[in-house]
Amino acid sequence: MLTDKRLHLKLALAFLAMCYALSAEAQLAAKLIQNPCVNKGNCHECIQTQSCAWCMRPDHGDKPRCFQHSYSNICPEEYIWNPDTEQKFIINRELTRAGQMAGFGGGQVSYGGSYYANSSYSSSASGSYSGSYGAAGSAGAYGSASSSGEIVQISPQRVGLKLRINQVHSLHMRYSQAEDYPVDLYYLMDLSKSMEDDKEKLSALGNLLSETMRNITSNFRLGFGSFVDKVLMPYVSTIPKKLEHPCEDCEAPYGYRNHMPLSTDTSTFTFEQLPMIEPCPGCAAPYGYRNAMPLSTDTYRFSSEVKKAAVSGNLDAPEGGFDAIMQAIACRQQVGWREKARRLLVFSTDAGFHYAGDGKLGGVIAPNDGECHLNSEGLYTHSVIQDYPSISQINHKVKQNSINIIFAVTSSQHSVYEKLSQHIEGSSSAILSNDSSNVVDLVREEYGKISSSIEMKDNATSHVKITYHSTCLNGGSEIPTSKCDGLKVGDVVNFTAQILVTSCPADPAEWNQIIQIYPVGINESLIIDLEMLCSCPCEQPGSIGYEVNSPHCNNFGTYMCGICECDEMHVGDNCECSTTDVHSDKEGDLNCRADNTTQVDCSGRGTCLCGVCDCEKRSNPEEIISGRFCECDNFSCERHKQLLCSGPDHGVCECGVCVCKPGWTRSACDCQASNDTCIPPNGGEICSGHGDCECGVCKCRSTEEGRYSGKYCEKCPTCSGRCHELKDCVQCQMYKTGPLKDENDCASNCTNFTPIAVDKVVINETKDELLCMFYDEDDCKFTFKYSEADDKIEVHAQQERECPPKVFMLGIVLGVIAAIVLVGLAILLLWKLLTTIHDRREFARFEKERMNAKWDTGENPIYKQATSTFKNPMYAGK
Numbered sequence: 001m002l003t004d005k006r007l008h009l010k011l012a013l014a015f016l017a018m019c020y021a022l023s024a025e026a027q028l029a030a031k032l033i034q035n036p037c038v039n040k041g042n043c044h045e046c047i048q049t050q051s052c053a054w055c056m057r058p059d060h061g062d063k064p065r066c067f068q069h070s071y072s073n074i075c076p077e078e079y080i081w082n083p084d085t086e087q088k089f090i091i092n093r094e095l096t097r098a099g100q101m102a103g104f105g106g107g108q109v110s111y112g113g114s115y116y117a118n119s120s121y122s123s124s125a126s127g128s129y130s131g132s133y134g135a136a137g138s139a140g141a142y143g144s145a146s147s148s149g150e151i152v153q154i155s156p157q158r159v160g161l162k163l164r165i166n167q168v169h170s171l172h173m174r175y176s177q178a179e180d181y182p183v184d185l186y187y188l189m190d191l192s193k194s195m196e197d198d199k200e201k202l203s204a205l206g207n208l209l210s211e212t213m214r215n216i217t218s219n220f221r222l223g224f225g226s227f228v229d230k231v232l233m234p235y236v237s238t239i240p241k242k243l244e245h246p247c248e249d250c251e252a253p254y255g256y257r258n259h260m261p262l263s264t265d266t267s268t269f270t271f272e273q274l275p276m277i278e279p280c281p282g283c284a285a286p287y288g289y290r291n292a293m294p295l296s297t298d299t300y301r302f303s304s305e306v307k308k309a310a311v312s313g314n315l316d317a318p319e320g321g322f323d324a325i326m327q328a329i330a331c332r333q334q335v336g337w338r339e340k341a342r343r344l345l346v347f348s349t350d351a352g353f354h355y356a357g358d359g360k361l362g363g364v365i366a367p368n369d370g371e372c373h374l375n376s377e378g379l380y381t382h383s384v385i386q387d388y389p390s391i392s393q394i395n396h397k398v399k400q401n402s403i404n405i406i407f408a409v410t411s412s413q414h415s416v417y418e419k420l421s422q423h424i425e426g427s428s429s430a431i432l433s434n435d436s437s438n439v440v441d442l443v444r445e446e447y448g449k450i451s452s453s454i455e456m457k458d459n460a461t462s463h464v465k466i467t468y469h470s471t472c473l474n475g476g477s478e479i480p481t482s483k484c485d486g487l488k489v490g491d492v493v494n495f496t497a498q499i500l501v502t503s504c505p506a507d508p509a510e511w512n513q514i515i516q517i518y519p520v521g522i523n524e525s526l527i528i529d530l531e532m533l534c535s536c537p538c539e540q541p542g543s544i545g546y547e548v549n550s551p552h553c554n555n556f557g558t559y560m561c562g563i564c565e566c567d568e569m570h571v572g573d574n575c576e577c578s579t580t581d582v583h584s585d586k587e588g589d590l591n592c593r594a595d596n597t598t599q600v601d602c603s604g605r606g607t608c609l610c611g612v613c614d615c616e617k618r619s620n621p622e623e624i625i626s627g628r629f630c631e632c633d634n635f636s637c638e639r640h641k642q643l644l645c646s647g648p649d650h651g652v653c654e655c656g657v658c659v660c661k662p663g664w665t666r667s668a669c670d671c672q673a674s675n676d677t678c679i680p681p682n683g684g685e686i687c688s689g690h691g692d693c694e695c696g697v698c699k700c701r702s703t704e705e706g707r708y709s710g711k712y713c714e715k716c717p718t719c720s721g722r723c724h725e726l727k728d729c730v731q732c733q734m735y736k737t738g739p740l741k742d743e744n745d746c747a748s749n750c751t752n753f754t755p756i757a758v759d760k761v762v763i764n765e766t767k768d769e770l771l772c773m774f775y776d777e778d779d780c781k782f783t784f785k786y787s788e789a790d791d792k793i794e795v796h797a798q799q800e801r802e803c804p805p806k807v808f809m810l811g812i813v814l815g816v817i818a819a820i821v822l823v824g825l826a827i828l829l830l831w832k833l834l835t836t837i838h839d840r841r842e843f844a845r846f847e848k849e850r851m852n853a854k855w856d857t858g859e860n861p862i863y864k865q866a867t868s869t870f871k872n873p874m875y876a877g878k
Contacts, residue, residue, distance in 0.1 A: 040066035043081060043536035043561040048504055050166040053082035056538055056545065056562040058552070062617040065562060081561070083162070083533045085169045090529070091158035095492065096151045096178040151178050151340050154524050161499070164533045169499045173526055175454055175519060176492045182219040182341035184295050185443070187302075188328055190321065190349035191226040193247050193283070193313045198348065198436035199306060206303030209440050214299070216447065222302050223295035223335060227324035228286045229314045229354070230383050232362035236286045236314045247283035247313045284310035288383030289324040291374060295336035318352040323368075325405070326389045327380050329397045331372035339523060342451070343403040346443060348432060350410040353420075359387030370397060395424045399457075402523040406446045408432040408439065425457065426450075426521040455483040455520045456495055461513065463503050464530070469496045504534035511535075536561055577610035594629045606630035632656060640670040671695035680712040687713045715768075722786065723772035726795060730755050730784050734797045737776050753786075755797040761785050779804060 037052040046054040046066035055065045055075030067074045069082050155174050163169055191199060213220045229235040237243070293305040328335055328345060337343055356368065368389040373382040398405060405427040407417040414431050421427040428449065430442050458466050471477070472484035472493060484493050497517055505511065511532040518525035537543050538561040550559035556575035557566035566575035592601040592608035602613035605625050615630040623635040632655035637645050645651035645658035651669030652659050660669035671694075678686045678693035687698040691713035700713035708716045729750035731738030734757065740746045761783045763769050769787045776782065784797035 035068065037064070037066040037068055042563065042565070043539055044534060047081065047083060047536060048165045048534060053080050054536065054561060055079055056081060058545070058562055060562060079562075081536050081538065083164055085164065085167060086160075086162040087169070087171070088160040089156050089158075090160050091527075092156040093152045095155050095174060095176045096153065151181065152524070153178050153181075153522060154519060154526055156526060157524075158527045158529070160529045160531075162531045162533055163499060163501050165501050165504060167500070171497045171499060171528070173495050173497065173517070174492055175456075175495065177451065177454075177487060177489050179489045180217050180219060182221075182338060183213060183217050183344065183447075184221050184223070184336070184338055184341045185213060185344045185346065186223040186225065186295060186328060186335060186337075187306075187346045187348065188225045188227065188321075188324055189306075189309075190228075190319050190351065191309060191311045192228055192319060192351070193311050194350055195348075196311045197434075198350070198432075199309065199311060201436045202348075202439060203303050203307035205437070205440055206306055207300060209443060210299035210302060212440050212444050213447075216444075219341075220299065221295040221297050221336070221338070221341075222293075222299040223291075224293040224302055224305050224309075225289065225291045225324065225328055225335075225378075226309055227289040227320055228312045229316075229318075229320035230288055230323070230359070230362060230364070231286050232364070232384055233315075234361055235316055235320070235354075243285055247311070284312050286312045286314055287379060288320055289327050289380035291328070291331065291334055291378035294334060295338075318354045318358075319349060320383070320388065321347060321349055321353045322355055322388045322394060323380060323383060325394055326368065326370060326397060327372060327374060329394075329401050329403055330370060331374050332401065334372065334374050334378065337401065337403075342522065343401070344443075344447065344450075345403050345405045346408055347405055348408045348436065348439070350413060350432075350434075352413060352416060354388045356388055356390035356393070368393060391420070391423050398427070399425050402426075402518070402521055404428075404450050404521040406430065406443065406450075408436075408442055410434060426455075450521060452487050453483065453485045454487060454493060456497070456517060457482070457520055458497075458515060458517045460515050461505075461510075463501060463505050463510070463532075464513070464515065465500045465502055466515075466517070467498045467500075469498065470494060499528075499530075501530075501532050504532055508534070538562075572609050573607070592629065594631065602630040603627075605633075627655065638668040640668040646670040666695070678712070680714065684712075690714075690716070722793075723770070723774075726753075726772065726784070726786060726793075727774055729753070730795060730797050731776060731782070734784075735776070735782065735801055737778070753793045753795050755784060755795040757799045758796050759799055761796060761798050776801070 036049050037046065040046040040049060040052065043054045043056075046052045049066070051068055051070075052066050053069040053075075055063075055067065057075055057079040060075065063074055065075075069080070153176060159171065161169065161171070187202070189195065189199065189202065210220075210222055213222070231243070232238065292309055293302065325345070325347060359365070362384075364384065364387050366386040368386050370389065370393055373380060375381050397403075403426070405421075405424060407421055407427065407429040409417045409429065409432055411431050414429060417429040421429045428446055430446055432439065432442060456468050460466050467480060468482035469478040470481055470484055470493060471479070472481070473486060473491060478496060482495075487493065511534050513530045513532070515528040515530055516525040517528065538545060540546070541548075543560075545560065545562070547559040549555050550557065550564070552559045553564035553566060553575040554570070556570040557564040559565075564573065564575050566572065569579055571577045571579060590596065591611035592606075592613050594603070601608040602615065606613045606615040608614075613628065613630050615625040615627075618625065618635075620635075624633065626632045626634075634653045634655075635644065636656050637653035637658045640646040643650075645653055645660070646664070646669045649661070650664045651661055658667060658669050660666075663673050665671045665673050674696065675686055675693040677696040678691075678698050680688060686693050687700065688708070688710075690703075690708040691698040691700040693699075698711065698713050700708040700710070702708075706716045708714075728738050728740050729746070729752075732740040732742075732746035733750055734755055740749055761771065763771050763785060767787050769785045771783070771785050773781065773783045778801075780801040780803035782798055782801045784795055786793055786795045788794075
């Protein structure tokens with residue numbers, strides 16, 4: 001039995017310890033939420049926390065080194081490291097405006113040797129560790145586009161930025177579409193047999209297309225390329241004859257033809273009599289992709305190149321368009337894409353497309369490498385060597401080369417390419433007529449959509465988040481958007497890029513990144529040289545105060561940023577503890593924990609040093625944390641009216657529990673233990689015997705007689721009192737009823753008072769009046785009140801009794817009986833009426849059927865009598 005009790009006691013103690021540990025962890029979590037700087041052990045962890053600063057002061061004592069910078073009185077300003085955002089413009093050329101484009105030619109333009117910077121924005125860090133970007137090159141006024149010899153549509157062009165973790169920085173930039181901006185248009189066409197009429201129409205409209213684009217920009221170049229598919233089965237027939245003449249018959253296709261019906265004349269059956277299938281003129285051997293005409297200012301050559309390009313044929317419906325797109329983009333030099341130009345790739349087809357993985361059908365398993373593979377004749381040489389590219393590869397190349405793809409496809413394929421354009425940046429789709437007769441209008445409209453819209457993108461990594469805001473051309477306040485529409489040449493659009501470093505990469509080499517913010521489809525960008533402020537300069541060797549094997553650390557650690565970083569064999573604020581003394585880190589931690597149910601050392605309110613808890617010091621010297629595991633304090637007890645333990649006169653806080661002084665009780669010491677204030681002034685029982693004394697205040701009880709009230713529970717307005725004693729006299733004197741209704745009896749027994757008649761009895765509690773209410777033999781309610789003063793009784797009674805209305809029971813009974821009889825008669829009459837109607841309908845139906853009879857039994861030719869007569873011939877006539 002004793003063993004069971006001990007076991008129960010141990011279980012109870014373990015449960016209490018677990019509850020306390022959970023409470024300690026909850027308090028620690030609350031503290032971390034209120035102050036995120038708590039428990040940051042070194043400088044780089046501190047500055048990676050928003051709004052936290054680090055104190056490098058050597059003799060800082062027990063105060064926290066990582067603190068919220070708003071409390072700057074914790075540490076002298078010269079010892080605080082609190083880095084802020086620093087921004088510098090490295091290249092900031094002005095936008096090219098109208099009138100500055102004269103004389104700008106094509107060709108490739110690259111940044112020269114010097115950087116141009118006109119302004120800078122910086123907010124240097126506190127202390128003596130502020131860094132710099134070094135020389136930014138020549139500084140001065142805006143360098144105009146005309147003087148530098150290049151077109152500028154986005155400003156600034158390069159920015160240096162030092163940014164702290166979780167600190168949003170707003171970077172302002174501008175965009176303006178330059179007048180007469182160069183345009184390169186490369187027309188990539190599907191030249192399978194089904195596109196023959198489209199080729200002829202494009203050849204006829206080539207000059208019109210050139211003139212239309214020259215009206216948009218005088219600096220225009222046009223090119224042409226074509227594609228079919230991989231020269232492999234099952235895409236293209238590899239029979240030698242079919243390779244030479246892939247288009248086969250020029251007749252309309254058919255499924256079956258009966259050249260010779262069944263006949264006994266077999267001599268006429270010869271294969272030579274079948275019609276010969278001649279190849280179509282102008283049908284070339286199949287190929288993957290051909291760069292027929294590089295981009296050129298000789299746009300009138302375009303029509304002749306399209307006209308002399310021969311169509312070809314293949315077997316399956318999808319085409320090798322992705323191979324052609326990849327080569328047209330990757331072969332920048334062969335195609336002739338300019339560095340500073342808006343690049344348009346018009347992709348024209350009436351069929352679907354093959355993509356990555358389809359090459360396995362033809363035995364091609366090598367993935368597409370995204371490189372240029374054109375020979376001197378402009379033919380794609382790796383068509384049968386590597387697979388088709390994937391959509392993501394196409395999208396990567398499009399973004400890398402700032403190309404706008406326009407998918408000009410027939411209506412039957414438009415839904416497919418419309419979905420494809422959603423996965424390729426800067427692309428769009430439009431419906432091409434069956435013979436490409438609307439190609440000029442299509443290109444003009446799509447170019448208008450592209451040039452009138454601007455969308456900002458970036459290549460930020462997962463550690464950096466960039467959001468965009470702009471007013472576009474609407475004015476007013478900025479809205480979250482990276483795209484503006486409805487722009488014209490010369491319109492200036494302002495964007496604000498809000499840059500946020502969400503976390504520091506694990507590799508310090510990634511703390512310096514180059515980020516590009518670019519308009520989609522334009523080969524210009526804003527380059528950001530980003531330096532993430534993830535560490536402190538005082539943590540670097542050679543900085544002020546950096547000392548290896550420092551005496552401050554008992555020669556067992558490196559002194560940096562005002563603290564010790566101990567070697568592997570020592571721990572503690574000053575490396576004063578050896579790991580061999582505490583056997584293991586785990587065992588040392590357990591010595592600082594109340595039990596093994598928690599992972600927090602010293603209840604989260606102290607530091608474990610050599611297996612002993614060193615409790616925190618509060619900023620208020622009167623608040624003390626104590627106990628072996630820092631589990632106790634003198635400031636977290638229950639409060640009453642904002643006073644700890646109801647104030648020092650009532651109790652004191654010891655280890656989180658109020659210890660009350662004599663005369664006070666309860667958890668907050670807010671309850672008076674004495675009952676003296678519950679005894680009436682004239683003496684008597686506590687609370688007049690009608691209540692309980694709680695904390696010096698009477699709590700009155702409710703009884704069958706009524707509810708008591710008053711400071712000492714001395715009042716009971718609803719109790720009966722002398723009501724029964726006065727009842728008979730009130731009845732006989734006021735209403736001439738009751739046991740004393742005889743005049744002689746009433747006069748002889750009721751001499752102490754005479755009731756005063758009132759319309760309504762109302763209690764006045766200030767006069768100690770009591771209310772009485774009864775029902776007499778007539779079931780009538782009467783009410784009166786009485787009060788006693790100087791041995792005299794005063795009674796006020798209601799003038800008239802409240803009697804229920806009389807009910808004529810005989811009339812009600814007779815009425816119910818009459819109603820039952822009438823309802824019964826009505827039901828009988830209704831039944832009789834329904835049966836009469838039913839009988840008449842049945843008789844009428846019978847008469848109708850009898851009149852409709854056409855013959856009876858006498859006229860029926862097949863009627864046979866029921867009796868038969870036979871005559872014996874032997875006795876005939878006898």
